[in-house]
Amino acid sequence: MKMQFKNSWFRRSSCPTQSAEACLLLGAQKPSTAANCPIDLQKAAQYLVFVRIKSLTNFVFFLTAVFLVGCGCKTLNFSRQTNANLSTQTIRPGTVWPDDRGRHIQAHGAGILKLGDTFYLFGEDRTQTNDPEKRYVACYSSHDLSHWHFCRQVVQLADPEHIGTGWVLERPKVYYNASKRKFVMYAHLDDNIYSMARVAVLECDQVDGDYHYLKSLRPLGHESRDLGQFVDDDGTPYLLSEDRPNGFRIYQLSEDYLSIAKDVCLVPEHLEGLALVHYGGLYYVVGSHLTGWDANPNVYATASSLTGPWSAFADIAPPEMKTYGSQSTFLLKVVGTKTTNVVFMADLWEPDTLWDSRYLWMPLRIGDGKLWLPKPCDWKINIGTGEFTLIKTIPSGNKTPVRTEANQ
Numbered sequence: 001m002k003m004q005f006k007n008s009w010f011r012r013s014s015c016p017t018q019s020a021e022a023c024l025l026l027g028a029q030k031p032s033t034a035a036n037c038p039i040d041l042q043k044a045a046q047y048l049v050f051v052r053i054k055s056l057t058n059f060v061f062f063l064t065a066v067f068l069v070g071c072g073c074k075t076l077n078f079s080r081q082t083n084a085n086l087s088t089q090t091i092r093p094g095t096v097w098p099d100d101r102g103r104h105i106q107a108h109g110a111g112i113l114k115l116g117d118t119f120y121l122f123g124e125d126r127t128q129t130n131d132p133e134k135r136y137v138a139c140y141s142s143h144d145l146s147h148w149h150f151c152r153q154v155v156q157l158a159d160p161e162h163i164g165t166g167w168v169l170e171r172p173k174v175y176y177n178a179s180k181r182k183f184v185m186y187a188h189l190d191d192n193i194y195s196m197a198r199v200a201v202l203e204c205d206q207v208d209g210d211y212h213y214l215k216s217l218r219p220l221g222h223e224s225r226d227l228g229q230f231v232d233d234d235g236t237p238y239l240l241s242e243d244r245p246n247g248f249r250i251y252q253l254s255e256d257y258l259s260i261a262k263d264v265c266l267v268p269e270h271l272e273g274l275a276l277v278h279y280g281g282l283y284y285v286v287g288s289h290l291t292g293w294d295a296n297p298n299v300y301a302t303a304s305s306l307t308g309p310w311s312a313f314a315d316i317a318p319p320e321m322k323t324y325g326s327q328s329t330f331l332l333k334v335v336g337t338k339t340t341n342v343v344f345m346a347d348l349w350e351p352d353t354l355w356d357s358r359y360l361w362m363p364l365r366i367g368d369g370k371l372w373l374p375k376p377c378d379w380k381i382n383i384g385t386g387e388f389t390l391i392k393t394i395p396s397g398n399k400t401p402v403r404t405e406a407n408q
């Protein structure tokens, strides 16, 4: 997808470069942390004081070092300020989203698994320095959906089936099988021209452990490309899968979660990036049209049962905005003490620099069979109550909130 920044709500103006890593280094979005600044400088200073002051030249060198330490600390103060800003629970669609290491979150085509009060985010890890022969899935944890702790790369997989150069492992989704105490990951497995259309199944004893590859399958013999995840309120696990010749399908997983138990519904609509939520007594499914990395107007339909019938599909946002440059990946229901909201999670793909792809997460307007993605803006969620606040900003880019709108 080529981003049309000019006409878009979304401008990376605060960052002079398109590279996430470079932005981090420049401190444009993410500052350095206490860990990466003062310790080395202090050590350097100690080294100079106790070991190096032996001559006038070294004394001049020492003064220079003191000056540099001063500058370093000044930078640190600036960084702390920026960190303080980041420590609010604001979610900012389209920006570099630093994890607790200060690195842009690598969870593309993501899904979320909630265990107790912890959200686990899984997604494609496209880190630029990854071994190009392997495919990676990263896992992050959070209690507020805003601050993410990097757990680990839970998948660092070499080509599991001699697929060949450019093989693909995309859109990982993790289920928890409570009775077997196993974590099961499904992901799209393919070759470089997407002709295999298979599903990879991986398993682990811990949510953030090393997932080991079990097998690949075609669900009940059907092609499967983009896949999505849905777990119903009663805990029943479903796999959403794009079936190119037919549309998309909703499958129920088997008791051990390791295979497909049944084909619950074939929806004869050619959609991918599938996501589903049960809200207010209705099922809402969202998907994107088949335009590869390019954005298109994502659509939704509703049904009172997963088996259908499904309503006609309708736009989730003004169609000319092409979902604000994003593609759906997951619908997260946040159940609070006061209200329940649904967060639309989508990718802002950068196909040439996938590691720099950003995220568009926004609370949806949803209910009574209608679903609408508001124009992206900064927002906050109160995980306890389930309420969210949209932070409207002055169009100039000045971040001063001029109006806040609670709960839609």
Ligand code: GAL
Binding pocket: 109, 170, 171, 226, 272, 273, 290, 291, 292, 293, 327
């Ligand atoms: C999209 C899909 C992405 C990725 C991309 C490759 O349609 O949603 O996950 O596979 O195609 O072109």
